[in-house]
Amino acid sequence: MDRRKMLIATGIAGLGVGAAALGSAAPASAAEAAAAAPAISDGSVLNFALNLEYLEAEFYLRATTGKGLADNMIGGKGTPGGVTGGSQVPFKTPAIRKYAEEIAKDESRHVAFLRGALGSAAVARPAIDLQASFNAAATAAGLIKAGGTFNPFADETSFLLGAFIFEDVGVTAYKGAAPFISNKAYLEAAAGILAVEAYHAAIIRTNLYNLGLFDQAKAISIARESLDGPKDLDQGLTRDGGMANIVPTDDNGIAFSRTPGQVLNIVFLNPKPVKSGGFFPAGVNGDITTSDNSVTNAPVY
Numbered sequence: 550m551d552r553r554k555m556l557i558a559t560g561i562a563g564l565g566v567g568a569a570a571l572g573s574a575a576p577a578s579a580a581e582a583a584a585a586a587p588a589i590s591d592g593s594v595l596n597f598a599l600n601l602e603y604l605e606a607e608f609y610l611r612a613t614t615g616k617g618l619a620d621n622m623i624g625g626k627g628t629p630g631g632v633t634g635g636s637q638v639p640f641k642t643p644a645i646r647k648y649a650e651e652i653a654k655d656e657s658r659h660v661a662f663l664r665g666a667l668g669s670a671a672v673a674r675p676a677i678d679l680q681a682s683f684n685a686a687a688t689a690a691g692l693i694k695a696g697g698t699f700n701p702f703a704d705e706t707s708f709l710l711g712a713f714i715f716e717d718v719g720v721t722a723y724k725g726a727a728p729f730i731s732n733k734a735y736l737e738a739a740a741g742i743l744a745v746e747a748y749h750a751a752i753i754r755t756n757l758y759n760l761g762l763f764d765q766a767k768a769i770s771i772a773r774e775s776l777d778g779p780k781d782l783d784q785g786l787t788r789d790g791g792m793a794n795i796v797p798t799d800d801n802g803i804a805f806s807r808t809p810g811q812v813l814n815i816v817f818l819n820p821k822p823v824k825s826g827g828f829f830p831a832g833v834n835g836d837i838t839t840s841d842n843s844v845t846n847a848p849v850y
Contacts, residue, residue: 589729589837596672596835597809598739599663601722603674604715604816604828606660609653611635611679612701612708613646622660623674627834630676634683636702645705645756652749659742666735672834682828685818686714690772692765706760712753714769715828717797718807718815719746721782725806747796747804754795758786776820777811778842810841 607617615637623629640646664671679701687699692710701711723743730736757766767785774783782805784797798804807815814820818827822841825832832838 591730591732591735592667592670593836594726594729594739594809595663595667595735596670597833597837598723598726598742599660599667599672600675600829600833600835601719601812601816602656602659602663604677605719606653606656607632607635607674607677608679608701608712608715609649609656612638613650613653618657618660618674622657622664625664625671625673625834627672628675628831629673630831632677632679633830634678634680634702638702638705638708640705640708642705645709648752648756649708652752655745655749659745662738662742666738675829675834676831678828678830682818682830683711683714685827686769686772689775689818690714690765690768692768706762709753709756709760710762710765710769713757713766714773715816716746716750716753717783718773718812720750721805721807722809722812724804725808725812751795754786758793758795763787773815776814776818776842777807778814778820782807782811808841809837810839813838813840814842 603618603623610617611632612635617632617635638646638649640649683699683701684693684697687693687710688695688697693699699707699711701707701714720743723739723746727736727739727743730739754766763786767787770783770785774781777783784794786794788794796804810822813833816828817823817825817840819840820842822839824839
């Protein structure tokens with residue numbers, strides 16, 4: 550708890566989102582939470598995912614091209630917003646540049662697919678911060694000192710660390726959202742996107758492992774863990790005395806889940822129930838908008 554309090558006090562509070570100690574009421578059981586939670590429509594889940602895809606697409610597109618999504622890919626329901634920060638990364642390793650370009654293409658296609666599936670119900674791209682958010686997250690992880698600057702677009706190593714801050718979150722987000730999807734066609738599509746996000750996370754984790762950035766990755770993992778509640782849902786690049794841990798799983802070899810509320814705790818960089826902060830300074834668009842790590846509304850393995 551002391552470690553978690555320190556992370557909040559030194560890094561996340563620097564964003565002005567009011568994060569403090571992690572004390573909270575004991576979480577309800579999954580059955581109780583499911584019974585108490587209102588029904589969530591397939592459209593709500595897909596729009597929640599679309600917010601996250603906007604974030605990933607903007608990050609990777611700007612890192613590889615210096616430009617973000619086209620104007621015809623950002624409109625929709627809710628409050629539209631611009632993107633702060635982001636620039637083309639001066640990649641020195643051709644393979645890493647190619648990986649980044651492939652991921653950027655996939656993420657932009659995810660945005661197009663979800664927008665097409667949702668049609669006129671698709672939400673607009675919310676305001677996205679790729680500058681102060683990374684400073685706060687890196688400070689919380691101890692990668693930089695309070696008041697310092699972490700620019701994930703400065704070089705390829707910083708880019709990989711920046712991608713790692715939220716790449717694993719996408720995998721757990723899609724898995725955690727799956728129980729809420731009733732339409733089998735949408736569920737199959739979400740499973741397909743989850744698989745792609747897992748490939749992406751493995752690419753980032755493998756490159757960080759090959760560069761020997763074990764301590765930095767572990768620090769980022771601990772920082773994420775400080776936000777999403779008491780369950781241990783995060784792992785670094787090694788485990789069990791140094792064994793490689795490219796694929797983070799539980800003891801059954803199953804990937805972890807995060808509820809939508811837990812995912813928002815991480816991207817808002819705040820362990821409390823809030824509606825904005827971090828990578829989404831004005832919040833996200835759609836029906837699922839409030840972070841909440843205290844109640845588990847879906848199975849967590």
